[in-house]
Amino acid sequence: MTEGVARIHVSVPYALREFTRGEDLVDVEAETLAQAIAGLASRYPGLGYRILDDQGRLRRYVNAYVNDDPVSHMDPHDVRLRRGDTVTILPSVAGG
Amino acid sequence: MVAVKKGDTVVAVGTRKGLFLFSSRDRKTWSSKGPYFEGTTIRHALLDPTDGRTVYAGITSEHWGATVARTKDFGGTWKEGKEGPRFSKESGLSVTRIWQLQPGVDRGLYAGVEPAGIFRSEDEGETWTSLEGLNAFPGRDKWDPGNGGLCLHTILPYPKDPKRMLVGISAAGVFATNDRGKSWRMYDAGIRAYGKQEVFEREDLSSCVHKMVRDPRDPAIVYQQNHAGMHRRRRGDPQWQIIEAGLPRSKSTGGTFGFPLAAHPHDAGTVYAVPLVGDYNRVTADGKMAVYRTTDGGKRWQKLTKGLPQKDAWFTVLRDGMRTDGGDPAGVYVGTTTGQLYHSRDEGDSWQLLAEFLPQIQSVEAGIVGGA
Numbered sequence: 001m002t003e004g005v006a007r008i009h010v011s012v013p014y015a016l017r018e019f020t021r022g023e024d025l026v027d028v029e030a031e032t033l034a035q036a037i038a039g040l041a042s043r044y045p046g047l048g049y050r051i052l053d054d055q056g057r058l059r060r061y062v063n064a065y066v067n068d069d070p071v072s073h074m075d076p077h078d079v080r081l082r083r084g085d086t087v088t089i090l091p092s093v094a095g096g
Numbered sequence: 097m098v099a100v101k102k103g104d105t106v107v108a109v110g111t112r113k114g115l116f117l118f119s120s121r122d123r124k125t126w127s128s129k130g131p132y133f134e135g136t137t138i139r140h141a142l143l144d145p146t147d148g149r150t151v152y153a154g155i156t157s158e159h160w161g162a163t164v165a166r167t168k169d170f171g172g173t174w175k176e177g178k179e180g181p182r183f184s185k186e187s188g189l190s191v192t193r194i195w196q197l198q199p200g201v202d203r204g205l206y207a208g209v210e211p212a213g214i215f216r217s218e219d220e221g222e223t224w225t226s227l228e229g230l231n232a233f234p235g236r237d238k239w240d241p242g243n244g245g246l247c248l249h250t251i252l253p254y255p256k257d258p259k260r261m262l263v264g265i266s267a268a269g270v271f272a273t274n275d276r277g278k279s280w281r282m283y284d285a286g287i288r289a290y291g292k293q294e295v296f297e298r299e300d301l302s303s304c305v306h307k308m309v310r311d312p313r314d315p316a317i318v319y320q321q322n323h324a325g326m327h328r329r330r331r332g333d334p335q336w337q338i339i340e341a342g343l344p345r346s347k348s349t350g351g352t353f354g355f356p357l358a359a360h361p362h363d364a365g366t367v368y369a370v371p372l373v374g375d376y377n378r379v380t381a382d383g384k385m386a387v388y389r390t391t392d393g394g395k396r397w398q399k400l401t402k403g404l405p406q407k408d409a410w411f412t413v414l415r416d417g418m419r420t421d422g423g424d425p426a427g428v429y430v431g432t433t434t435g436q437l438y439h440s441r442d443e444g445d446s447w448q449l450l451a452e453f454l455p456q457i458q459s460v461e462a463g464i465v466g467g468a
Contacts, residue, residue: 015160046178050160053190054182060192061159091159 005029006083010036013090019047033064033071033079036087051089052076061092100170102466105421107429108151109437110138113455115153117171119465123427123441126450129171139195140416143463146199152221154194154207162194164207164221181207181215181224183231189213196416198251202258208248212239212265214277227277230263242266242304242323243375249415250308255315262318267304270320286335288324288351295335307357307415311393313364319394321369321415325351328394339394344381346374353378356418360443361426365393368420368428368444370413378412385409387418387430389444403447404438411436416459423464431457 010026012019020026028039034056041048053059056076063072064079065088071079081087100106100119107118114131115138133155141153149168155176156162165176183189189211196208205217207224213231215224239246250264259276262283270283287296287303296303304323311317316331319339326343327336338351346353353374360366369388373381380386385404388397411434421427428440430447435454440447 015157049163049179050157053161055185055188055190057190059159059161 006031006081006085008036008081008083008085008087010040011086011088012040015091016047016050016089019044019050030081032077032081033066033074033087034076036081037076063090063092064088065090100465102148104465105423105427105462106143106151106170106465107421107437107439107450107460107462108141108143108153109431109451109454109457110141110153110416110459111435111455111457112137114138115141116451116454117151118437118450119170123421123423123439128451131455132171132174133165137193138458139193140197140459140461142197142199142461143465144199145422145463146203148463148466150220152197152205154197156193158192162191162209164194164197164205164217166220175220177221177223179223181209181213181217181226183213184226184228187232189231193245193247195247195249196251198253200258201253201255206251206253208251208263210245210247211241212236212246212248212268214248214251214263216277229273229278230271230280233271233280236268239265239268239302250305252308252310252318255310262308264305264308264320266306267302267323269302270305270308283329284336286329286333286337287320287322287327288338288349290324291348291350293350295338297335306355309357309359309367311364312360312362312366317393319357319359319367321352321354321357323353323375324349325353326369326394339390340397341395342390342397342399343369343388344371346372348374348376354413355415356413356430358418358420358428361420361422362424363391363426366391366443367394368418369397370418370430372412379410380413383407383409385411385432385438387428387444387447400440400444400447402445403440405436410434414458416461417457419460419462421462421464427462429460429462431460433457 030036109116116130120126137156144150163180193210198206252262254260271280272283282300306321320327329336343352354371358368387400411432417431437451439450
């Protein structure tokens with residue numbers, strides 16, 4: 001692990017586990033939410049596209065939490081992470 | 097699905113909840129497989145006519161974005177692009193839905209998306225290039241969405257010249273290019289003004305195009321179902337012409353209201369439409385389903401109902417909900433928002449139910465395996 005870069009856990013929702021070969025919890029090194037998603041994308045090609053839109057924002061119906069705190073309204077670059085944090089990616093309760 | 101063989105007819109049905117594939121040797125007995133891409137909306141899927149074997153599906157997940165997948169063995173295995181088309185950073189836009197797929201005349205694959213944009217892939221949907229001439233068209237910030245969203249839903253390459261193409265955007269209008277998409281001009285003169293009997297006298301007035309098809313014999317002739325009526329235009333004409341003799345007209349728009357259009361695969365001047373009550377009530381009139389056919393380029397339309405439900409039929413046929421196959425006589429396929437798939441083996445003279453209880457049907461495409 002690079003010194004100063006936090007290892008955090010990412011909880012992957014059911015619909016995206018086809019990318020992680022069924023893994024529901026993935027560890028990555030990241031200091032921001034944007035870095036965490038980039039880490040996922042680099043390990044699992046295509047996964048980042050499912051979470052972020054063309055402008056690098058969380059997709060409209062994708063929610064993110066750091067531990068229990070909602071961060072979906074924030075720019076992923078501005079969401080700071082600390083060692084041991086758990087990032088949860090969830091589809092919003094929407095649709096028909 | 098029973099093994100699909102050359103010469104079989106394949107019908108790809110995109111729905112709100114996945115893709116279904118139907119196949120038949122004789123267009124009497126059908127087998128089916130699916131749904132593929134469960135839970136996602138397939139606004140369009142097609143059998144690529146250039147090889148008669150590749151089926152492309154435009155996948156829209158409202159949560160996870162929009163991608164394109166392909167199969168070369170009729171659903172045995174699918175290969176999905178890792179990413180879908182993307183707008184540039186400068187645009188500030190983000191692709192939310194794939195509305196249309198269309199093979200290019202010179203190979204390649206086009207995708208029409210929401211918010212309105214067009215992209216081209218040279219590798220079967222793995223990677224995409226933005227056609228910036230349209231995607232950054234001056235004034236696009238003034239384009240208004242239709243009821244379904246601001247979508248680029250029709251792509252019509254010109255078979256005799258790969259540099260030429262028309263596209264339709266709801267509700268921005270028709271756009272034409274003569275240089276492979278580098279530059280575009282609007283192409284709306286002659287469209288009926290909403291609720292009036294006057295027509296647009298300028299090309300650059302936005303209209304709500306619903307669907308366009310090229311004439312099967314003369315691709316310079318284009319038919320258009322517009323929000324405000326049925327139209328036709330031949331390249332070189334000063335404007336679109338209204339062609340509604342024999343078609344019902346809506347009380348609100350003053351013209352024929354509906355969404356889909358389908359061209360006959362072989363016969364000049366033969367086109368199919370499914371008019372609805374109007375934009376204030378987008379269902380089949382009087383609870384009776386009817387397909388209308390012209391065989392003379394729109395001089396006259398004939399109502400076709402034999403075998404179609406004539407009571408308690410209150411549904412919509414969406415803009416990509418009707419297509420023909422390449423057969424002779426031609427097969428015609430119509431899918432409803434209530435999940436029925438009707439087909440005709442005799443060019444629309446009579447109809448049978450091919451499937452029912454499907455999810456809301458978004459698109460229907462038919463073709464013959466390995467080419468006609």
